[in-house]
Amino acid sequence: MSRKKQEEGNRSQDLDRAIESSRRDFIRKVTLAGAVTVTGGAAIYSGHRFEKAKHRDGFVKVLTEDNRLVEIPVEQMRDFKPDLKMLQTRGRYSIDGRRWVMVIDLSRCRNARKCVEACQSAHHLRPYEYHINTLVMQKSANTPAFFMPKPCQHCDNPPCVSVCPVDATFKRQDGIVLIDNERCIGCRFCIAACPYSARIFHWQEPSHHEADNGKEYDVELNVPQKKCTVTNGTTKATVRLSELQEKNAGYRLMPELGTKPRVYYLPPKNKIFEFEEGEKREYKEEKT
Amino acid sequence: MDDIRFSTPGEQGKINSLATDTLRSVRINAGFLLWMGFLGTLLVVCLAAYVIQLRKGLDVTGLRDFTSWGMYIANFVFFVATSLCGMLINSVLGLIGFKWVKPISRIAEIIAIAFAAVAGLVIISDMGRPDRLPYVFLLGRVQSPILWDVTVVTTYFVLSLLLWFFPLIPDLAIAKRRLEGRPKFLVKAYELLSFRWMHHEVQYKLMGQAVRMLLILIIPTAFAIHTVTSWLFAVTPRTGWDNTIFGPYFISGAFVSGAAAVIIAMYFFRVNYRLEK
Numbered sequence: 120m121s122r123k124k125q126e127e128g129n130r131s132q133d134l135d136r137a138i139e140s141s142r143r144d145f146i147r148k149v150t151l152a153g154a155v156t157v158t159g160g161a162a163i164y165s166g167h168r169f170e171k172a173k174h175r176d177g178f179v180k181v182l183t184e185d186n187r188l189v190e191i192p193v194e195q196m197r198d199f200k201p202d203l204k205m206l207q208t209r210g211r212y213s214i215d216g217r218r219w220v221m222v223i224d225l226s227r228c229r230n231a232r233k234c235v236e237a238c239q240s241a242h243h244l245r246p247y248e249y250h251i252n253t254l255v256m257q258k259s260a261n262t263p264a265f266f267m268p269k270p271c272q273h274c275d276n277p278p279c280v281s282v283c284p285v286d287a288t289f290k291r292q293d294g295i296v297l298i299d300n301e302r303c304i305g306c307r308f309c310i311a312a313c314p315y316s317a318r319i320f321h322w323q324e325p326s327h328h329e330a331d332n333g334k335e336y337d338v339e340l341n342v343p344q345k346k347c348t349v350t351n352g353t354t355k356a357t358v359r360l361s362e363l364q365e366k367n368a369g370y371r372l373m374p375e376l377g378t379k380p381r382v383y384y385l386p387p388k389n390k391i392f393e394f395e396e397g398e399k400r401e402y403k404e405e406k407t
Numbered sequence: 408m409d410d411i412r413f414s415t416p417g418e419q420g421k422i423n424s425l426a427t428d429t430l431r432s433v434r435i436n437a438g439f440l441l442w443m444g445f446l447g448t449l450l451v452v453c454l455a456a457y458v459i460q461l462r463k464g465l466d467v468t469g470l471r472d473f474t475s476w477g478m479y480i481a482n483f484v485f486f487v488a489t490s491l492c493g494m495l496i497n498s499v500l501g502l503i504g505f506k507w508v509k510p511i512s513r514i515a516e517i518i519a520i521a522f523a524a525v526a527g528l529v530i531i532s533d534m535g536r537p538d539r540l541p542y543v544f545l546l547g548r549v550q551s552p553i554l555w556d557v558t559v560v561t562t563y564f565v566l567s568l569l570l571w572f573f574p575l576i577p578d579l580a581i582a583k584r585r586l587e588g589r590p591k592f593l594v595k596a597y598e599l600l601s602f603r604w605m606h607h608e609v610q611y612k613l614m615g616q617a618v619r620m621l622l623i624l625i626i627p628t629a630f631a632i633h634t635v636t637s638w639l640f641a642v643t644p645r646t647g648w649d650n651t652i653f654g655p656y657f658i659s660g661a662f663v664s665g666a667a668a669v670i671i672a673m674y675f676f677r678v679n680y681r682l683e684k
């Protein structure tokens with residue numbers, strides 16, 4: 120996305136194409152990572168689509184609008200810097216023909232909390248600021264405890280969207296719930312309305328605000344975030360996997376509230392990874 | 408004290424002595440200055456604190472996402488609740504026909520206006536991005552209870568303002584003629600705000616109708632302000648807040664705190680204007 124074939128033509132056309140090609144790029148990457156059970160959601164954080172395209176003898180590969188891979192000389196490239204308006208518009212368009220869900224296979228979760236760390240580093244959060252958090256679950260006193268990663272559930276009937284007075288948080292056709300940090304007025308109503316406690320407020324300047332200074336805000340990536348706005352952390356790491364749910368007696372978190380969450384959990388059956396007390400302690404220390 | 412709002416020219420004599428009493432300025436003595444100085448200092452301190460909050464973020468308030476998130480909101484509730492007194496004293500008691508509410512109706516109305524206005528300010532100070540306040544009007548979506556709250560608080564504020572101002576017009580006209588030796592701008596202001604009131608029968612009749620209309624209109628608005636606010640909180644799945652009893656609870660609470668505010672204000676007026684006699 121950062122580089123693009125130089126073309127004649129007006130600017131808006133240019134922008135449209137940029138949106139389109141980044142979309143395809145994204146879809147391609149997701150397809151590559153497809154059918155992977157995502158543990159905790161951060162595994163295929165697709166921020167990597169912002170990687171610089173690889174150079175080869177002065178040529179560069181780009182994906183054209185009609186989905187062909189072509190090579191163009193480096194001289195014809197120019198840096199493309201999307202502006203805020205374009206990013207805001209793009210963030211509100213869904214990816215055609217897709218309905219994303221997220222599946223979290225608790226039986227494969229290693230209680231590592233790496234998803235939390237990855238999310239925090241991707242979204243420039245402090246260690247105590249969570250987009251995805253882990254709940255400590257235990258079925259009975261005799262069974263081992265396990266972590267249950269809890270990201271935003273991307274509810275189909277999202278209370279956070281219902282209560283937002285300025286449409287800063289919105290539901291896309293493809294199922295994703297996003298926040299436009301540049302529109303949020305910081306009323307914090309959505310935080311109170313979300314039954315999953317999936318949202319946090321930036322009470323202070325976000326941790327990387329100096330480094331991020333001047334960067335345009337990307338709604339889809341949700342970086343760089345701003346002081347006194349709200350955030351839920353969407354990593355676009357949503358993977359299509361629906362039969363899994365039936366086979367494994369998958370369940371959702373508190374669906375009885377009518378929020379219709381889009382995150383499915385597969386139960387921690389035959390769990391091979393021990394839950395160590397040490398980790399539990401560490402987790403508790405971190406929280407305080 | 409008698410009712411001087413709906414007086415006819417025939418009662419002028421009686422009004423005269425009353426007017427000298429009520430039109431006297433607030434007595435300015437050492438205690439008064441001290442109190443005002445204290446309040447002024449407090450105001451400056453609060454403004455400074457707000458500037459700090461704006462610059463550093465709401466972090467400085469000590470509020471957090473899940474436990475102490477509602478401090479400003481609770482404050483807002485207090486102000487909104489107390490502002491109910493305007494409606495309580497004027498409409499409910501006034502329309503039922505209690506004569507004794509007439510003299511304190513203006514005090515009640517002023518309290519209502521001030522508290523409704525402060526409630527608005529509290530909400531702004533609770534907002535993370537007050538600079539984006541215009542978005543609420545530009546991009547507002549009616550499905551959000553916040554928008555209902557904004558609408559109903561504004562409506563209540565405007566109705567209270569009118570209800571306070573309409574009956575004030577004849578009094579301003581009376582006061583206008585007793586302004587000898589006062590600064591020029593004051594005379595001008597009274598002149599302007601009394602809208603050339605002639606104490607004419609028709610004028611009184613029209614105003615009576617207008618006030619009656621407002622009195623009736625303000626009842627549903629006042630109920631709405633409390634039920635909207637309370638059930639706004641009730642939609643959040645927070646312990647202690649998600650409760651359907653909130654609507655009636657807020658209204659009854661508002662009656663109590665509103666009445667209390669009027670009683671406190673009445674005491675100060677009695678003392679300051681020596682109305683004990």
Ligand code: SF4
Nearest residue numbers: 271272274277279313
């Ligand atoms: S989990 Fe919370 S933040 Fe996410 S869509 Fe549902 S209500 Fe909104």
Ligand code: SF4
Nearest residue numbers: 283303304306307309
């Ligand atoms: S805090 Fe921001 S995103 Fe949340 S409801 Fe308010 S304006 Fe919308």
